[in-house]
Amino acid sequence: MLRPSLERVFRQDSLNPEQRLAAEHRGGPLLVLAGAGTGKTATLSARVASLLDEGADPQRILLLTFTRRAAREMINRTSSLVGERAAVGKVTGGTFHSVGHRFVRSYASALGLPADFGLLDAGDGADVLDLVRNELGHPAGERRFPRKQTLADIYTRTVNAQRPVREIVAELFPWCEEHVDAVAGILRGYSARKRSLGVLDLDDLLLHWRALVQDETTGPHIAGTFDHVLVDEYQDVNGIQADIVHSLHQRGCSVTAVGDDFQAIYSFRSASVEHILGFPGKFEGTKTVTLDRNYRGTQPLLDVANAVSAQDARGYPKVLRATRPGGNRPQLVQCRDQSQEAELVCDQVLADREDGLLLREQAVLARTGHDTDLLELELSRRRIPYVKYGGLRYLEAAHVKDFLAALRLADAPGDEMSWFRLLQLAEGVGPGRSRRVLEALLGRGETSPRLWERWPAAAAELPSSARPALTALAGAIRAAGDTDLPPGPATDRLRTALDPLVRAHYADGEVRMQDLAALVTAAGEASDLRTFFAEVLLDPPASSQDLAVPPHLDEDWLVLSTVHSAKGLEWQSVHLIAAYDGNFPADMAAGSAEGIAEERRLLYVALTRARRSLRVYSPHRYYHRPGGSGDTHGYGKVSRFLDGEAQALFDVVAAPGDSHRFAPGAIGGARVRVDVDELFA
DNA sequence: TTCTCGAGCAAGCAC
DNA sequence: TGCTCGAGAA
Numbered sequence: 001m002l003r004p005s006l007e008r009v010f011r012q013d014s015l016n017p018e019q020r021l022a023a024e025h026r027g028g029p030l031l032v033l034a035g036a037g038t039g040k041t042a043t044l045s046a047r048v049a050s051l052l053d054e055g056a057d058p059q060r061i062l063l064l065t066f067t068r069r070a071a072r073e074m075i076n077r078t079s080s081l082v083g084e085r086a087a088v089g090k091v092t093g094g095t096f097h098s099v100g101h102r103f104v105r106s107y108a109s110a111l112g113l114p115a116d117f118g119l120l121d122a123g124d125g126a127d128v129l130d131l132v133r134n135e136l137g138h139p140a141g142e143r144r145f146p147r148k149q150t151l152a153d154i155y156t157r158t159v160n161a162q163r164p165v166r167e168i169v170a171e172l173f174p175w176c177e178e179h180v181d182a183v184a185g186i187l188r189g190y191s192a193r194k195r196s197l198g199v200l201d202l203d204d205l206l207l208h209w210r211a212l213v214q215d216e217t218t219g220p221h222i223a224g225t226f227d228h229v230l231v232d233e234y235q236d237v238n239g240i241q242a243d244i245v246h247s248l249h250q251r252g253c254s255v256t257a258v259g260d261d262f263q264a265i266y267s268f269r270s271a272s273v274e275h276i277l278g279f280p281g282k283f284e285g286t287k288t289v290t291l292d293r294n295y296r297g298t299q300p301l302l303d304v305a306n307a308v309s310a311q312d313a314r315g316y317p318k319v320l321r322a323t324r325p326g327g328n329r330p331q332l333v334q335c336r337d338q339s340q341e342a343e344l345v346c347d348q349v350l351a352d353r354e355d356g357l358l359l360r361e362q363a364v365l366a367r368t369g370h371d372t373d374l375l376e377l378e379l380s381r382r383r384i385p386y387v388k389y390g391g392l393r394y395l396e397a398a399h400v401k402d403f404l405a406a407l408r409l410a411d412a413p414g415d416e417m418s419w420f421r422l423l424q425l426a427e428g429v430g431p432g433r434s435r436r437v438l439e440a441l442l443g444r445g446e447t448s449p450r451l452w453e454r455w456p457a458a459a460a461e462l463p464s465s466a467r468p469a470l471t472a473l474a475g476a477i478r479a480a481g482d483t484d485l486p487p488g489p490a491t492d493r494l495r496t497a498l499d500p501l502v503r504a505h506y507a508d509g510e511v512r513m514q515d516l517a518a519l520v521t522a523a524g525e526a527s528d529l530r531t532f533f534a535e536v537l538l539d540p541p542a543s544s545q546d547l548a549v550p551p552h553l554d555e556d557w558l559v560l561s562t563v564h565s566a567k568g569l570e571w572q573s574v575h576l577i578a579a580y581d582g583n584f585p586a587d588m589a590a591g592s593a594e595g596i597a598e599e600r601r602l603l604y605v606a607l608t609r610a611r612r613s614l615r616v617y618s619p620h621r622y623y624h625r626p627g628g629s630g631d632t633h634g635y636g637k638v639s640r641f642l643d644g645e646a647q648a649l650f651d652v653v654a655a656p657g658d659s660h661r662f663a664p665g666a667i668g669g670a671r672v673r674v675d676v677d678e679l680f681a
Numbered sequence: 682t683t684c685t686c687g688a689g690c691a692a693g694c695a696c
Numbered sequence: 697t698g699c700t701c702g703a704g705a706a
Contacts, residue, residue, distance in 0.1 A: 115687085202695095203696095206696090268694060268695080367694085431683090432682050538696065564694045565695085588692070589691075
């Protein structure tokens with residue numbers, strides 16, 4: 001039963017009967033099927049608030065979310081409900097990876113890991129794989145031999161599916177099958193190398209966490225620290241994550257899973273919609289609550305989403321119903337090509353802004369990061385500020401990797417790969433010299449305490465022009481590794497030392513250094529360097545904007561995002577671009593029924609982000625990367641998911657104007673030559 | 682040994 | 697289109 005105070009709070013927050021049921025359910029596993037926009041966050045927050053109100057210890061509540069942003073939002077909402085920020089703040093929250101990391105660190109010795117084990121992100125892992133591949137004598141140039149990224153994909157699919165590599169390769173990478181023995185050897189070498197380096201990659205964190213929870217000694221210990229485990233976005237868990245949750249359940253934790261099987265879009269990360277579909281069967285005594293009242297969109301928009309979801313007979317049936325009345329029909333905009341698409345989007349964005357809609361209330365969604373390339377040009381030309389989420393990730397930018405390499409060395413000065421990377425920032429230093437410097441610096445397996453004494457000898461291998469900057473950098477790394485120095489000043493020293501190297505090495509060094517300033521600001525709020533490093537790696541900022549200090553109130557920008565990164569977010573106005581068949585579904589995914597089903601769900605996620613206005617653009621002619629030889633353009637139809645029935649729910653708009661002016665072949669076989677060669681005769 | 686440049690080829694979403 | 701690798705010059 002709820003106390004009167006909370007009773008009032010719930011009513012104020014207007015929980016509907018189903019949401020209330022979910023918030024107040026006690027005993028036994030709970031599955032909340034929450035359609036898009038049905039107040040999932042409000043419900044989970046209310047449930048946490050209700051548990052706290054009953055006297056639950058916040059530290060004994062575990063909240064597993066997909067991103068740190070989601071965890072933060074949940075905790076903020078909960079504290080506005082209970083009004084005790086401090087108590088709520090003690091709730092253990094984060095992503096599977098970050099929470100797993102905390103346990104693996106605590107139980108490192110039980111796992112036979114060094115107490116100060118390091119972390120590899122996806123890019124680091126691929127680099128180590130590349131190293132092993134070359135050592136085993138498979139140069140990257142060899143015909144049809146998988147590249148490092150492909151090797152990394154094979155590795156992660158294999159361990160996450162827990163199936164033999166031969167099966168995975170045969171099924172998902174058939175073009176690599178002739179090399180499967182060599183691939184298996186490289187993966188074995190990769191595991192051995194990680195052990196000898198004392199590092200874990202992202203998959204290892206989950207594997208080790210699961211091992212801890214399943215172990216008869218450590219398992220009860222870990223499960224015993226929690227009474228309640230709440231998992232958000234359950235449709236996107238993979239087999240290992242599902243095992244972890246199930247083990248916690250078996251060891252006595254009360255489990256709540258929240259998700260929407262129709263928003264499962266992460267199968268490429270080995271997530272499977274089967275885990276949410278099979279939840280009631282696996283967790284005995286499950287109470288299932290379905291939320292289908294939509295508080296986000298208007299009915300004309302939801303009708304389209306419903307029409308798309310109805311094409312898939314599987315899953316929990318649900319039809320979204322709007323709670324807000326009225327609304328306009330969505331538009332399906334047929335345009336000539338992607339440059340016209342970019343113009344039309346800009347026109348509309350500016351028109352809506354004239355009507356008082358902030359840029360931040362508008363978003364442009366796309367299948368892939370580079371679908372927005374042309375649009376970004378047009379936005380810059382018209383001076384419309386924007387922030388881009390997804391696509392090329394922040395951590396993959398070379399200068400950010402440089403900075404993280406320095407950060408890693410502060411914690412682990414013996415890290416060969418990081419040194420190798422940083423040394424080559426200097427002019428006149430390549431792989432050859434780096435190797436000699438490292439030989440002098442790291443010796444043969446000697447331990448690190450004496451490492452800094454060897455720096456002068458190591459620096460002697462450097463060309464004199466490179467010596468001052470690298471010596472300064474080494475000094476900054478050594479100072480940053482001193483635990484007495486707080487993370488803010490420590491990272492600032494690193495940044496200062498990197499400054500001349502970054503400016504000289506990259507053409508746009510100026511801009512890159514500003515990015516790093518944002519990282520230093522973020523580091524200032526962390527408790528120590530190692531924690532900061534882990535946080536950045538395990539929950540990377542979606543863009544440098546994520547790290548920046550809170551922007552001024554008068555700043556406003558349009559949001560560009562991939563559909564994947566847009567999950568869980570909403571805007572007043574949404575533009576979905578490049579919705580042609582071949583992109584929705586992507587050609588790559590169109591080979592299998594499950595692949596197509598997932599693409600449909602991806603479109604569904606995009607369609608359900610809008611509150612008031614939705615425009616879907618389908619360019620007739622689009623650019624694509626040449627797959628073989630010949631034309632680099634394709635002629636597309638609108639996505640097959642927007643069939644006749646779905647299209648009838650749109651206002652179909654043909655782009656205005658000159659649809660024939662640039663039509664291919666209009667001039668027949670004419671050849672117009674421009675030739676200045678005679679000038680150089 | 683480092684750097685530059687051209688050829689050849691691959692492919693997206695991300696903790 | 698943009699990365700990676702190999703050839704060849706400084």
